[in-house]
Amino acid sequence: MKRSNCLIEVCEDFDSFSKRIKTSFIEGNNSKMFRNTIWYRSLLDAEKSCLKEDKLKKIHYKFQDDKEMVEEYNVDTQVLLRRAWKVKGKLGGEGKWDVEIGDPIPDATPHIEGIGADFMESKDQPILTRRNTRINLEWRIRNLPYPIETYSVSANNDERCIVIRTTNKKYFKRLQVPELDRLNLPIEQANIQCSHSFNTLIIAYKKPQQLLDMDKEWYLELNKVKPIKDIPNDCKTQ
Amino acid sequence: MASIAAAQVQEVRSITRIERIGAHSHIRGLGLDDSLEPRAVSQGMVGQKMARKAAGVILQMIREGKIAGRAVLLAGQPGTGKTAIAMGLAQALGPDTPFTSMAGSEIFSLEMSKTEALTQAIRKSIGIRIKEESEIIEGEVVEVVVERAAGGGGARVGRLTLKTTDMETNYDMGAKMIDSLLKEKVQAGDVITIDKATGKINKLGRSFARARDYDATGQQARFVQCPEGELQKRKEVVHTVTLHEIDVINSRTHGFLALFSGDTGEIKSEIREQINGKVAEWREEGKAEMIPGVLFIDEAHMLDIECFSYLNRALESETAPVVIMATNRGITRIRGTNYKSPHGIPLDLLDRMIIVPTSPYSHQELREILNIRCEEEDCQMSADALTVLTRVATETSLRYSIQLITTASLVAKRRKATEVSMEDVKKVYSLFLDEHRSEQFLKEYQDEFMFNDGSGDAPQLMEVSQ
Numbered sequence: 001m002k003r004s005n006c007l008i009e010v011c012e013d014f015d016s017f018s019k020r021i022k023t024s025f026i027e028g029n030n031s032k033m034f035r036n037t038i039w040y041r042s043l044l045d046a047e048k049s050c051l052k053e054d055k056l057k058k059i060h061y062k063f064q065d066d067k068e069m070v071e072e073y074n075v076d077t078q079v080l081l082r083r084a085w086k087v088k089g090k091l092g093g094e095g096k097w098d099v100e101i102g103d104p105i106p107d108a109t110p111h112i113e114g115i116g117a118d119f120m121e122s123k124d125q126p127i128l129t130r131r132n133t134r135i136n137l138e139w140r141i142r143n144l145p146y147p148i149e150t151y152s153v154s155a156n157n158d159e160r161c162i163v164i165r166t167t168n169k170k171y172f173k174r175l176q177v178p179e180l181d182r183l184n185l186p187i188e189q190a191n192i193q194c195s196h197s198f199n200t201l202i203i204a205y206k207k208p209q210q211l212l213d214m215d216k217e218w219y220l221e222l223n224k225v226k227p228i229k230d231i232p233n234d235c236k237t238q
Numbered sequence: 239m240a241s242i243a244a245a246q247v248q249e250v251r252s253i254t255r256i257e258r259i260g261a262h263s264h265i266r267g268l269g270l271d272d273s274l275e276p277r278a279v280s281q282g283m284v285g286q287k288m289a290r291k292a293a294g295v296i297l298q299m300i301r302e303g304k305i306a307g308r309a310v311l312l313a314g315q316p317g318t319g320k321t322a323i324a325m326g327l328a329q330a331l332g333p334d335t336p337f338t339s340m341a342g343s344e345i346f347s348l349e350m351s352k353t354e355a356l357t358q359a360i361r362k363s364i365g366i367r368i369k370e371e372s373e374i375i376e377g378e379v380v381e382v383v384v385e386r387a388a389g390g391g392g393a394r395v396g397r398l399t400l401k402t403t404d405m406e407t408n409y410d411m412g413a414k415m416i417d418s419l420l421k422e423k424v425q426a427g428d429v430i431t432i433d434k435a436t437g438k439i440n441k442l443g444r445s446f447a448r449a450r451d452y453d454a455t456g457q458q459a460r461f462v463q464c465p466e467g468e469l470q471k472r473k474e475v476v477h478t479v480t481l482h483e484i485d486v487i488n489s490r491t492h493g494f495l496a497l498f499s500g501d502t503g504e505i506k507s508e509i510r511e512q513i514n515g516k517v518a519e520w521r522e523e524g525k526a527e528m529i530p531g532v533l534f535i536d537e538a539h540m541l542d543i544e545c546f547s548y549l550n551r552a553l554e555s556e557t558a559p560v561v562i563m564a565t566n567r568g569i570t571r572i573r574g575t576n577y578k579s580p581h582g583i584p585l586d587l588l589d590r591m592i593i594v595p596t597s598p599y600s601h602q603e604l605r606e607i608l609n610i611r612c613e614e615e616d617c618q619m620s621a622d623a624l625t626v627l628t629r630v631a632t633e634t635s636l637r638y639s640i641q642l643i644t645t646a647s648l649v650a651k652r653r654k655a656t657e658v659s660m661e662d663v664k665k666v667y668s669l670f671l672d673e674h675r676s677e678q679f680l681k682e683y684q685d686e687f688m689f690n691d692g693s694g695d696a697p698q699l700m701e702v703s704q
Contacts, residue, residue: 092488118412172404
């Protein structure tokens with residue numbers, strides 16, 4: 001009883017709730033465990049707004065603890081292209097976007113003041129980006145010229161990360177897997193796959209069933225958020 | 239190997255670079271001993287013992303940081319070391335205590351109201367020490383390369399290679415970073431941390447792997463392990479920021495417009511209140527610590543009555559810094575009124591101040607100061623030339639005779655002498671008039687100058703209309 005109370009609170013309309021309860025009874029509880037996670041509930045609780053641009057669907061979340069997140073979905077493939085968090089400094093101010101998945105947002109305002117432009121990694125150093133596909137979580141590390149035998153990629157469940165080591169001691173990285181953390185799922189070595197081509201090391205982690213289910217259900221849930229219609233028209237020349 | 243040589247050449251160059259010399263560049267502190275007794279000649283300070291002792295007491299008061307909103311007035315004739323004492327106080331306080339120095343006339347601006355300028359100056363003088371998570375790069379230096387970009391006078395570019403036991407990364411450096419690396423004398427084998435936000439470099443010691451390079455290590459070389467794991471880490475670091483900086487961070491209108499307006503303009507009082515609340519909260523939770531600093535207003539008689547009444551109020555606030563003012567005026571009109579008052583400061587504000595007088599220097603002290611300035615301006619002066627300069631200083635002013643140091647040394651260089659002689663000083667004394675002789679000259683030839691109608695009213699009119 002207590003649990004259903006919670007769910008009633010977080011659901012916008014009662015209909016969808018009762019429907020979901022039914023389906024969950026039909027399919028059995030196990031695969032729908034994600035609904036009980038704090039993450040899924042906070043997603044439901046968050047204030048959402050939606051914007052549609054051609055093939056892109058952008059969702060802005062404002063969570064109850066004042067955090068902000070933006071997601072971009074491809075409408076055709078339903079794949080999450082980008083997820084970014086707003087990071088605010090302790091002293092206040094505008095804050096910056098920290099990209100969790102997808103290509104980093106190019107900096108429109110290059111560092112003029114401060115040390116930013118004065119000290120940074122060289123252009124030829126390895127760059128890590130995240131790009132998820134429908135079935136995999138993917139990390140791509142560009143500018144890594146060493147052959148595939150150099151790398152050892154292992155799951156470390158004590159520190160909840162995937163560790164990349166190199167035998168020539170040139171590169172080392174701990175990869176966090178927030179998707180699995182949020183669902184409290186373990187990182188399994190068997191799900192990790194590596195490939196290396198064009199100076200790029202690609203690490204793919206097969207999405208577990210829970211995550212696949214959640215992605216699917218959440219995309220349907222997002223259809224309820226009505227896109228904003230009256231956005232100021234971007235200047236269209238003839 | 240060539241790159242190391244290049245770095246060394248660079249280093250020599252940056253050491254020999256001559257800094258521009260300011261009027262008070264020889265001041266390095268208040269010249270007090272541990273019991274706050276003034277030494278006769280120390281840290282560039284000469285004489286003025288009572289005033290320096292008083293400044294020492296004030297220094298102690300500031301360091302303890304308990305008392306907010308005290309005001310101190312340094313009063314004395316021109317050229318008696320008021321600004322020097324304030325500079326010395328700033329040096330003695332160290333870089334961690336905020337010290338804001340401004341001239342009284344600075345607050346009159348078209349872009350900002352007087353009280354806004356004063357508020358900003360006051361808030362610049364209060365520091366907040368706060369813990370913040372920041373990105374730190376920690377690793378052992380493999381190589382430092384500094385080279386000049388192609389073409390004459392191109393900007394310097396540098397590359398720094400750092401490693402841990404597990405990885406290695408190259409970084410590009412700009413001119414500022416190269417300078418601070420050279421200043422810290424960072425070389426291959428050192429283990430350093432770099433704060434990514436501020437660029438601050440911290441040397442932790444030398445790597446154990448280099449323990450055998452005996453010749454390359456000093457006596458107190460500390461050996462540390464090469465760090466493990468990733469180069470970039472997140473760490474809690476203690477920062478000192480001023481209240482004004484927090485104001486600015488929170489008041490910037492977003493969008494790229496903020497980039498082009500370097501100045502901050504006026505800051506809304508709501509934002510300030512919000513930040514005061516936040517800071518009070520942090521202090522209560524023990525997350526932050528307040529460091530009251532010093533606001534120094536030179537030429538304080540240039541403030542007007544509105545500023546004085548604003549200061550009266552502002553000094554009562556809990557977050558007020560110690561305000562030090564300096565003036566060389568006697569009993570004069572308070573700006574913005576027709577009333578006269580000592581030092582041109584209203585009596586109610588004077589009542590809240592402790593007044594430190596400075597008195598004219600003695601003959602011997604003048605000689606000592608001129609000697610220090612000669613060293614500072616890199617000028618060899620013969621004993622009799624110094625005696626003449628001291629005579630000039632007693633008869634005209636200290637500032638005028640300091641002007642004669644470099645001019646005389648240039649004259650001496652013209653005749654290829656290594657030392658400035660009495661003749662050189664005499665020559666520049668005849669070349670350049672002091673204020674008194676100039677006045678004499680004007681009185682003599684006044685009739686032949688432009689716009690001269692014989693009445694002395696014009697300058698007075700200017701003083702009145704503001």
